[in-house]
Amino acid sequence: MTFKRLALATAAAAALATSALAEVKVGMITTLSGGGASLGLDVRDGFLLALEQSGRDDIEVVIEDDQRKPDVAVQLADKMVQSEKVDVLTGIIWSNLAMAVVPSVTAQGKFYLSPNAGPSQLAGRGCHQNYFNVAWQNDAFYEAAGSWASENGIGSVILMAPNYPAGVDGITGFKRFFEGTVEDEIYTRLGQTDYAAEIAQIRASEAEMLFYFLPGGMGISFMKQYSGSGAETPVMGPAFSFDQGILGAIGEAALGVRNTAHWSKDLDVPGNADFVAAFEEAYGRLPSLYAAQGYDTGLLLVSAVETADVSDPDAFRAALKAADFQSVRGDFAFADNHHPIQDIYMREVVKEGDVVTNRIIGTAATEHTDAYGPDCNM
Amino acid sequence: MTLILLVEQVLNGLQFGIMLFLLAAGLTLIFGVMGLINLAHGSLYMIGAFCAAAAAAATGSFLLGLVAALAGAAAAGALIELLVIRRLYARDHLDQVLATFALILIFSEGTRWVFGSFPLYLDVPEALAGPVTLPGGIQYPLYRLTLIGAGLSVAAGLFWLIARTRIGVQIRAGENDREMIAALGVDIDRLYTFVFALGAALAGLAGALVGAIQSVQVGMGEPVLILAFVTIVIGGIGSIKGALVGAVLVGLTDTLGALFLPALFELVMAPAAATQTGAALASMAIYILMAGVLIWRPTGLYGARA
Incomplete structure (x- = not known):
């Protein structure tokens, strides 16, 4: 499966790269090796799928691996801007890498489309007319989870996240719209793999619900240990802790968990079912929300290329801002700070046949937009 | 509380x-007998977990997964000893660190090449799933109790092997004077390969056992490798007894530190700040322990006196 996927992606990249009359050159810097490579792979594959389906041969894509290292990402960005002469950059997964790359490339007049990271700085004071976030501002899923919990009568929660900026931001985001009491806040070590101590604390607490944000392997470890511990507090989190790649490794231990996301593969909007089927056929696995974000980023780019010429930055920017494409998330628009206005849903982890996956059970926030927009003076 | x-x-x-x-x-053991710093030990831990996950997925049996982990890690250990490590014994520690660091990269990308970037599924066997009630009404996961039991049995077996068997005598002799035991007719190359494979098998077993309650993914070995180094520095390099005492000390300090330090700071600070400060200090606790032990005993608790 891996080989097939890689072969397809390479073939797609090669096909795009060989087109002689490329009018738009895109530089994709994403994480393709090391821990967290699965996110970059999904973004890349979703993005390439959208370009392939558009049938256009005037978009050339250069793909590089940032290894999840800010210094590598900065070097790659310099190379793409100076020697590859790209018009548009995209692909970065992690907020710290985005902060290292985005301000410098947008200042050099390049466009940047973020398929994942949405640090608050870039949504507020540090916003830029050439920066478009196609995914979310980092706080979005947490805020939606907090307001969902309040609306559904959850009176008390226990919160848990790794002790690093994104973790602390997540907890802050949850509390922004949560009206009940916070029984306890647990900050774990980044990269921690054993959660026995925290689980004992959670079990000893009286909270009605546990809300946690533990990305990647941390979430897998925690959920497996939690379900085996006999603890019964219901669990909720942002979709990052329960995307398709993670659910495959947690298995049935995750059943019943609630999580917030702007997309789900069962979301009933035009084009979504076709996207899921096409992605599965092309790459042999179910798409994750990262794949959906990559796909939407591709659709956005194609929509802008169709109406404007990238050599005219003002027209191209207006075409991007219009967001004239059918997002697989449904209604999608850019707010004035170029961050999404979109609905955020509550999903539940269920078993479909042999596959553990997510299903939408309700809407957590309608036309959600971030809290930092007012700080942005574009 | x-x-x-x-x-x-x-x-x-x-x-x-x-x-x-x-x-x-x-x-x-590897450092004590061969004087080698093996940074790739964490990779052997990862290989154990991946072998177990692959075998358990193919056969549906966790036990066969464990066998695969032992065999896979031991085979990988023996292979790298024969191909790479053997050339490093006479070199200085910097060369060893460089070469074994290269092995980490090779094993990580090799594993990704074979198994892909997505974490693998490996779960606790059905019979050991769920909690048990201990005397006093304590609910505790059965699997974790089994881990304690299994680990203690392996420790006992290892002590027996080192103290009571012929091969154990050779290992201890090798630690003291390798030229002399070679002169006495012990096949030192074979002994080295055996010790390396034994160490690798133990790492692989740990990877498989822990993999069932953690995430089986590329790079899982590196964080735990650092803790293992802290452990042997505290226990005294080369001492199995030191490794056991050091490991339990590190385990208890880490777990109890995470529990007590935030509570302790709450006595003098606002709750939110106390949680963060406590959590930050708790993650340093084992290194503070290591520093303390080294000040008191520079060669570790059971290390040979310099």
């Missing part, structure tokens, strides 16, 4: 420590 919570955390610390011992024992 209740007594039940305390007992539970002590058990957690013990379980963590015992698993750390499995990793540290191999590391300390």
